[in-house]
Amino acid sequence: MMSASPEDVILDCTGVSRSFGGVQAVSHCSLAVKRGSITGLIGPNGAGKSTFLATIGGAITPSAGRITFNGNDITAMPVHLRAQQGLIRTFQLGSDFPRLTVLENMMAACQDNPGETIIGALFQRRKWKRYERDRLAEAKELLVEFRLDTLQDEFAGNLSGGQKRLLELARAVMTRPRLLLLDEPTVGINPVLRARVIEVLLDMRRRGVTCLVVEHALDVVEELCDTVAVMVTGSVLRMGTMQEIQRDEHVIAAYLG
Amino acid sequence: MSFYIYTLVIFACSFGIASLGLNLQYGLTGTLNFAYVLFFALGAYIGGMVALGSQNAPIAQSLGEQFAFGLSLSLPYPLGPLAAALAGALLAAVVGLVLKRSLRDDFGALATVAIFLVAYTLAGSYTPAVNGYDGIAGIPSPFGDENTLLYVFVAVGWLALSYIIAAALSNSPYGRRMRAIREHPEAAEALGKPIFRTRMTVFILSNAMAALAGAVLVAFVSAWSPLSWQFPETLVFFSAVIVGGRGNNLGAVLGAMLIGVALQQAVLFLPAIPAAPTLIPALQWVITGVITIMFLWWRPSGLLPERKTNWRSLQPWSVRLGALRLGARSKPQ
Amino acid sequence: MATLHLFIADLAFASVIAAVLGLATVAFSLQYAVSNVLNLALGELLTMAAYFAYAGSRYGHLPVWLAGLIAILMVGVCSVGLNHFLIAPFSRRSTSAFTPMIVTFAVSAVLEHLVVAVFGPNSFTLQLGNTSTAIRLGDFALSWNELVTIAMAIVAMVLLQVVLKRTLLGKAMRAIVDNRSLARACGIRTNRVTDLAWFISGCLAGIAGLALLVSTGTGNSLLGTSFLLFIIPAAFLGGMGSMYGAMIGAVVIAFASDWSSILFGSQYKVVIGLVLLLLIFFVRPSGIVAMPSRRWEGGK
Numbered sequence A: 001m002m003s004a005s006p007e008d009v010i011l012d013c014t015g016v017s018r019s020f021g022g023v024q025a026v027s028h029c030s031l032a033v034k035r036g037s038i039t040g041l042i043g044p045n046g047a048g049k050s051t052f053l054a055t056i057g058g059a060i061t062p063s064a065g066r067i068t069f070n071g072n073d074i075t076a077m078p079v080h081l082r083a084q085q086g087l088i089r090t091f092q093l094g095s096d097f098p099r100l101t102v103l104e105n106m107m108a109a110c111q112d113n114p115g116e117t118i119i120g121a122l123f124q125r126r127k128w129k130r131y132e133r134d135r136l137a138e139a140k141e142l143l144v145e146f147r148l149d150t151l152q153d154e155f156a157g158n159l160s161g162g163q164k165r166l167l168e169l170a171r172a173v174m175t176r177p178r179l180l181l182l183d184e185p186t187v188g189i190n191p192v193l194r195a196r197v198i199e200v201l202l203d204m205r206r207r208g209v210t211c212l213v214v215e216h217a218l219d220v221v222e223e224l225c226d227t228v229a230v231m232v233t234g235s236v237l238r239m240g241t242m243q244e245i246q247r248d249e250h251v252i253a254a255y256l257g
Numbered sequence B: 001m002s003f004y005i006y007t008l009v010i011f012a013c014s015f016g017i018a019s020l021g022l023n024l025q026y027g028l029t030g031t032l033n034f035a036y037v038l039f040f041a042l043g044a045y046i047g048g049m050v051a052l053g054s055q056n057a058p059i060a061q062s063l064g065e066q067f068a069f070g071l072s073l074s075l076p077y078p079l080g081p082l083a084a085a086l087a088g089a090l091l092a093a094v095v096g097l098v099l100k101r102s103l104r105d106d107f108g109a110l111a112t113v114a115i116f117l118v119a120y121t122l123a124g125s126y127t128p129a130v131n132g133y134d135g136i137a138g139i140p141s142p143f144g145d146e147n148t149l150l151y152v153f154v155a156v157g158w159l160a161l162s163y164i165i166a167a168a169l170s171n172s173p174y175g176r177r178m179r180a181i182r183e184h185p186e187a188a189e190a191l192g193k194p195i196f197r198t199r200m201t202v203f204i205l206s207n208a209m210a211a212l213a214g215a216v217l218v219a220f221v222s223a224w225s226p227l228s229w230q231f232p233e234t235l236v237f238f239s240a241v242i243v244g245g246r247g248n249n250l251g252a253v254l255g256a257m258l259i260g261v262a263l264q265q266a267v268l269f270l271p272a273i274p275a276a277p278t279l280i281p282a283l284q285w286v287i288t289g290v291i292t293i294m295f296l297w298w299r300p301s302g303l304l305p306e307r308k309t310n311w312r313s314l315q316p317w318s319v320r321l322g323a324l325r326l327g328a329r330s331k332p333q
Numbered sequence C: 001m002a003t004l005h006l007f008i009a010d011l012a013f014a015s016v017i018a019a020v021l022g023l024a025t026v027a028f029s030l031q032y033a034v035s036n037v038l039n040l041a042l043g044e045l046l047t048m049a050a051y052f053a054y055a056g057s058r059y060g061h062l063p064v065w066l067a068g069l070i071a072i073l074m075v076g077v078c079s080v081g082l083n084h085f086l087i088a089p090f091s092r093r094s095t096s097a098f099t100p101m102i103v104t105f106a107v108s109a110v111l112e113h114l115v116v117a118v119f120g121p122n123s124f125t126l127q128l129g130n131t132s133t134a135i136r137l138g139d140f141a142l143s144w145n146e147l148v149t150i151a152m153a154i155v156a157m158v159l160l161q162v163v164l165k166r167t168l169l170g171k172a173m174r175a176i177v178d179n180r181s182l183a184r185a186c187g188i189r190t191n192r193v194t195d196l197a198w199f200i201s202g203c204l205a206g207i208a209g210l211a212l213l214v215s216t217g218t219g220n221s222l223l224g225t226s227f228l229l230f231i232i233p234a235a236f237l238g239g240m241g242s243m244y245g246a247m248i249g250a251v252v253i254a255f256a257s258d259w260s261s262i263l264f265g266s267q268y269k270v271v272i273g274l275v276l277l278l279l280i281f282f283v284r285p286s287g288i289v290a291m292p293s294r295r296w297e298g299g300k
Helices: A049-057 A079-084 A102-107 A118-123 A125-145 A161-174 A191-206 A218-224 A242-247 A249-256 B002-028 B036-051 B058-064 B079-104 B106-125 B145-170 B173-183 B185-190 B195-221 B233-244 B249-263 B279-298 B317-325 C002-035 C042-058 C064-093 C098-119 C144-166 C168-178 C180-185 C190-216 C225-238 C243-264 C271-283
Strands: A009-020 A023-034 A038-042 A064-069 A087-089 A179-183 A210-214 A227-232 A235-240 C133-137 C140-143
Touching (some): A009 A049, A023 A038, A023 A210, A023 A227, A023 A235, A038 A049, A038 A191, A038 A218, A049 A087, A079 A087, A079 B185, A102 A161, A102 B173, A118 A125, A118 B173, A125 A161, A161 A191, A191 A210, A227 A242, A235 A242, A242 A249, B002 B173, B002 B195, B002 B233, B002 B249, B036 B079, B036 B106, B036 B195, B036 B233, B079 B106, B079 B195, B106 C098, B106 C225, B145 B195, B145 B249, B173 B195, B185 B195, B233 B249, B233 C098, B249 B279, B279 C098, C002 C042, C002 C140, C002 C144, C002 C190, C002 C225, C002 C243, C042 C064, C042 C098, C042 C190, C140 C144, C144 C243, C168 C190, C225 C243, C225 C271
Parallel strands (some): A038 A210, A038 A227, A087 A179, A179 A210
Antiparallel strands (some): A009 A023, A009 A064
């Protein structure tokens, strides 16, 4: 296990457990994610990666253990409050808003919009219009970066699978996240878009966004992640760089059964 | 003849307000509430009972004594609708808190059916509350019987106010949040939107609008009983929203005109067929149901589909007018 | 003690209601199990059974038992039509369960008023069977009609149980409930089996409608709609999970509402169902969706 000083750690999970009907999906799982890193979470099928990610995102409450984010205990915090603190998760399946346009999808990701309360929407129109003008410019820039700008007034439901993936990532960036939880961001999209997604994620690290990525494709992990955590039967077995992991005999044994 | 037109205008205003409310909760936020007409009815009862007074017609006096909470207040006009809206909001808060997270799924919708049916049966069989199946009558006209035209204008004013609020909300970032929650609640939650609180807020607001609509109607028709709010009545509002266009406020009002007024009310003034007086009303319901299903299948977006955001409206008027003058106006989307 | 006598005297009536409610609730849950739609038009299926039987005996001059049998089968066919032409197409197209549910709501309004348009608004009476007492035990008395109703319900339940457990159709139905796409991949003709399930549930609803008519003696266009008031709490209580759950829910609701009307007055008999239903929502914050058994086991 790598040691890190507390300020360097953005997400700290200790002893997280969760079982479903007698099956221990995650058991005493501990993981520390360093600020500014791209950490990969790999492991054989059924190792509990997705469940673990869901407990961090808040969709599943752990039965034991503690999760701190940015120094705050978030173990029992509702999903939307985690998101408001900058802990954003993306989904394995499409999570676009199909009957909102691409640009509306982007704008729906704004976190502190003064027009998102009844009072604000009705009585502070000038304020939220000014806010939206600024964020709209930002959203359009992001869409250019993600090469979705030509589709900005198209309904998100009409995009292709890969474009939806890009939109979801762009939307996640739009929230100005601190930590992004990505569940297989490159699955089911063509190689050109896949390279694009990797490029975007690397670019995000440069902006100071931390990423925790669940990924099956080891070549993507190698290209993307500076730290890799290997999960086997519900807990993290090893953590280190990809080279270290590939040489570790415990990991090899776990993967080969 | 003028009374006929007044009647239609009042019905249009009342049903328009109620359809706007249903559009907020069903069309925009995706909450399914089959007890919607219960809130409408509650507003009518409250609005009527607040206005009923001991100095009104004798029928009102005899009724007034039977009410458990003795509302012979004879309060001046705007208090009736306001009290109605407040009561609707309170009932919505209670229902919403009981259903909690089920507010979004089909089981919650089924529970609203049960809530409606029980409330309906109780309103009819427990006479001390709202005088049972006889209902309340003799509700005074707000500005006197000779000033009906004035009340028509007031009713139009209520509709205008409701429309302004509904339109301002749905075109704001709050409206975008409502639509996001309708489209994909989990994703909206993961983007930091409090879905239960938002649903709840819209549920309270829109059901208050339904109650207001009931109060607007009862001040004109002057009587209210369970016969006016049977279970299928909710379908009128659903039909109005679906035919008009889910998510479009103008569509909701248009739907209320077409389904609520033209199909359901205007025909009531046709001479009845002597041999079968119930044939025409029964066929109206059949047509309402069939039209709803046909729209859901062939034109689910309705006559006026939900509009995409007009980003240009974010610009201050000076900029927008300037662009017009320069002829730089690009094609609208 | 006086109340106890009343309880016993009412036992027969409550049992009949429990039988009718049991049939209707099983039909409701079965439709939900195979099609994932909560059918608000179920009450109208009950109403239509009563009207078909009435029309058959009044205008068709058929013997009552034959008119009843034909009515049951016709309601079964109507139920298949409802699924095949409306619910199944809408479910295939939309991802949310709301649109099919609104369709059933519209259908319920259409059917309720279609009955009025065809038969007129007045109530009708149909003299069915024999109202004389068949069994008497102290305060407890059971008329022949009540006996036949309860027997009919029991026979229908046993038949359904046999179909579910012993036949290929039942096996296919349970497979669909478990996992529809997997069932299709295994070569089960899911659409046809779903239609058959709707036929069975329509027949159950038809029997329930006739039994309701027998127990009340008069029918009108609201006969079934008002009964929805008891079906919904019973279905919630039973958890929509299994046939036995639905039956237990029905028995609880029938007896609770009947006895509460003795204790507190008849207008309160509707309240107990709602109280139970809201209680379910309150103790299970996630709604009953989280209940462990969402599968149609057909009993264990």
